[in-house]
Amino acid sequence: MNGPVNFYKTREIIRHDVQVLLPNNMYKMKNIHGNDKDEGHLGDHVSPFEDTFNISMQGMEDRPEINMLESRLRKIVQELNEIREDMVKLKGAVSLSEVVNDLHVEVTTVPNLNDTIVNASPSHPPYSLLSVQKLCSRTMNLLVSTHLHSTISALTDEAETFGRQLSEFRPQPNLPNISLRLIWKNIGPSPELIVGHLPISGEPNMLRYFARVLPTIFTYENSDNVIDLDSVLDISYCLVRSRTKTERTSYLQSLSKKLGKSPYFGGHTEITIADIAACSAIKQVAQNEINQSMSRWLVRCE
């Protein structure tokens, strides 16, 4: 057995150069032996510094300066929080009132009143529109455009002056606009307000409608003596429609009685819807038939 021995060639049992197919129904585990840096320097550890931080703080807990500093800071934070809460409360209050205003202007008034038509006879101009325009001027611009219907060939002087007064109104640029059409038409003493399909007849009823859609502007249903105001409104309605002078005189007398010595109807200190209606009715038919206290009231209403 001298000399080199020839080894048997054996069959290779394990091959290392083949791709090993890993089954995919198994969990993948992290290779803990490998030292690859792909995971970043923290690996899969969560907040490794927290413990060290706490540990380092432990030594200082008993030191008085630190405790004082901490309590002072806590106080400041508390005060800041209180201020913040106050501010939020204040802001809430302010924005709440804004929301109410917005609702009032955009939901209740603008869509309901836009494109409204008032039909009126030139012999009986609805003077109350001027008062409405004036009262509304703080919250909205009431723009009135006038048309002449073909049933009328010429306007009376009063109607023309009245139309001019309405158009002289200067709109505020930052307020919402409401446009209303005034159509001069041959329809007798009671004007018509057309909002839906049926007309609202008579100037006092027209005002009632305005008062209902703009409750904050007019003194009417929000006052204690609605019944008094209502009766004045009804008298005004009849006054315009009265045919004879005796009829008119009796209506004027009852108006005068209702007014009494108070500055406005119903003992109010501010102008009410009743004053507006009565004022317009008197201007239309009986400007020269009223007594002194009534004329003083008329001037007050202007």
Added chain:
Amino acid sequence: MVENNPPEMSEKGDSKKAAKKEAKKAEKEARKSAGKVESSVVVEEDVSVGKYGNYGLIQSNSQSPIRTFTDIRLLNSSLAESNVWIRARLHTVRARGKQCFIVLRQREFTVQALVNVSDTISKAMVKFCSNISKESIVDLEGTVVDVGKKGVAGCTQGDVELLVSQIWIVSVAVSQLPLQIEDASRPEKSDDPESLKIRVNQDTRLDNRILDLRTPANQAIFRLEAGVCRLFRETLTRKGFVEIHTPKIISAASEGGANVFEVTYFKGSAYLAQSPQLYKQMAIAADFDKVFTIGAVFRAEDSNTHRHLTEFTGLDLEMAFHYHYHEVMLTIGDMFNAIFKGLRDEYAVEIAAVGNQFSVEPFTFLDPALVLKYDEGRALLAEAGVEVGSEDDLSTPAEKLLGRLVKAKYDTDFYILDKYPLAVRPFYTMPDPENPILSNSYDMFMRGEEVMSGAQRVHDPQLLTERAKHHGIDVSKIAAYIDSFKYGCPPHAGGGIGLERVVMLYLGLDNIRKTAMFPRDPKRITP
């Protein structure tokens, strides 16, 4: 002799029918001869020779009589006892024994005349009167008689009648009329259940238009139509417009290209103008500032509706403006209002005459005219349950409904709808600067039907080319149109109306053929 004839004849006849015919013939002949005999007898002792007869042909003879004539419309009780000469048509005649009642007509005015046998009026004259055919023109002399309160029913001059002393025929009408004026002027709707139901239909009327036009309603319609033209001219002239005349024979179609009549033009062909628009705009580019034109317009549309004609009279206007096309739109609105006011104030009699035959509500309008935005119109329609898309055009039923809604709300038959969607307007319409789907265009409506369609036109050649391409129009075909804006053109807007349609809608008539004197439609080119 007369009465013996028929039995003789009937014996000869083979059948009963023939016998009857023969009998009738004989009777007629007998009556004729009898008439001759009678007249010849009377003529011998006629006391009114020279008071009646036929003038013969009036040829402007040198010995013509000089007479002053009175208009029937001026006859009233203040003229009682005076002697007047009247030339008028014989409307109806009715003989009763020794009297003969004649109704004379001048346009829509009628008066009754009475021929009474008397010392100066012979029986023969009464007979002559009763035989004058309807619609003949007569000269008549008579005394005005006040008939007091009872009046003459059925005549416009009811408080007087004429006692005739002379009557002469000027021009005789054939006795068989294709339509009776009375039938043609009978009210369409009558409250009286016993009134006659005879009406003349549209085609018979149009075939015999000369007779039909003699009715009071037609007289009034065409006088009013003249009024619309006059008021249009007057109003615009007062506003500083210049009247121009545009060619009616054109080389290329002015709008789009469809609906034009082609005519032979020497060796080639030409078209009949479909609209004077291009020429109006050229006049603006030529510095006329404000122009209008009245002239015939031709549309080769084969639509047989109540509101389309193939030839009609267009009243068109175009105006340069400074900054906003509303300057023009409101001028047009004013113009319409001036026309409506003029008609209301100056043509009340005519409107009433038309109203007698065709009962319609009077036309209402607002001054200044009501202007609604297209979207407001859509909102009104939506409220009534008709949805119209924001870029859709209004259909004809929707337009009518909107007209009714506007009428109910504003009580106006005339309104302007502003800001139409760009997509439904022609390529030369100026787009809205703030909203890309809208345009600076407007339609005007009368009783819910569109009478004018107008807009601000694009006056910039580059934008115009762009818009034309967008609409798929061959730019080379409209090169001339685009070129006319090359040398500077002021911003301008305008529109056009159809005279017949405006009159029809103002009066509330149901067919445009009633307001065209000799209407032209796809089925009629005569008379």
